[in-house]
Amino acid sequence: MSEKVIVIYSGGMDSYTVLNKAIEDGKTPYALSFDYGQRHKKELDYAANVCKELGISHKIVDISAINSLVGGSALTDDIEVPEGHYEEPSMKQTVVPNRNMILLSLAVGYAVSMEANKVYYGAHSGDHAIYPDCRPEFVEKMNDVCAIANYEAIEIVTPYLKVSKTAILTDGLRMGLDYGKSWTCYNGREHACGKCGACQERLEAFRDNNATDPLEYES
Known part of the structure; x- marks a missing residue:
């Protein structure tokens, strides 16, 4: 029987790739998605559809109550989603305080209960400038903690930590x-906006690969 692993799966293109990377590596993934009160649930629908198609275990956990503690982000509050590239200072409005530490902690608990010893998530180098909890030093320290937080050591695995989108x-x-089976846009409208930082970075990745994004865009 292949090794069980937990994959934090948002439904976006990074986590979609990580999920399939785990499968390619011969692991048995248990996908874990979180409703943390994000502006829309569209990405969770995409995640559910992929897991159903692949026939893998998938849990969507409602932790939206944390928004009474960690507000102030354009992803969760009534704040306009900024447009433009991720390098722009305005993108810091999309930071949800301590989000990945919270999600990783829950995923590690799930891993222990499932007798899995690894948790995968899709941090990458493009996130480092904006999101502190996607930086290598954060992952390193989380791994130190997760090695001793339970009787069982859990490893945080980030296959793309040091590479770009x-x-x-x-x-x-x-x-x-x-990638038509993934959703990246921060807005949950019928089509991706093409203007928010997430869309801009996604479209740039497709251009760099001389490929066409299968998603439909408003502009």
Whole structure:
């Protein structure tokens, strides 16, 4: 029987690639998605559809109550989603305080209960400038903690931590993945906006790979 692993799966292109990377590596993934009160649930629908198609275990956990403690982000509050590239200072409005530490802690608990010893998540180098909890030093310290927080040591695995979204897409295209099955846009409208930081970075990755994004865009 293949090794069980927990994959934090948002439904976005990074976690979609990580999920399939775990499968390619011969692991048995248990996908874990979180409703943390994000502006829309569209990405969770995409995650559910992929897991159903692949026939893998998938849990969607409602932790939206944390918004009474960790508000102030354009992803969760009534704050306009900024447009433009991730390097712009305005993108810091999309930071949800301590989000990944919270999600990783819950995923580690799930891993212990499932007798899995690894938790995968999709941090990458493009996130480092904006999101402190996607930086290598954060992952390193989380691994130190997760080695001693339970009787069982849990490893935090970040296959793409030191590469760009362009490189993630390159690997996914090599695996033959259909990125029409992932949702990246911070807005939950019928089509992706093409203007928010998430859309801009996604479209840039497709351009860099000389590929066409299968998602439909408003502009």
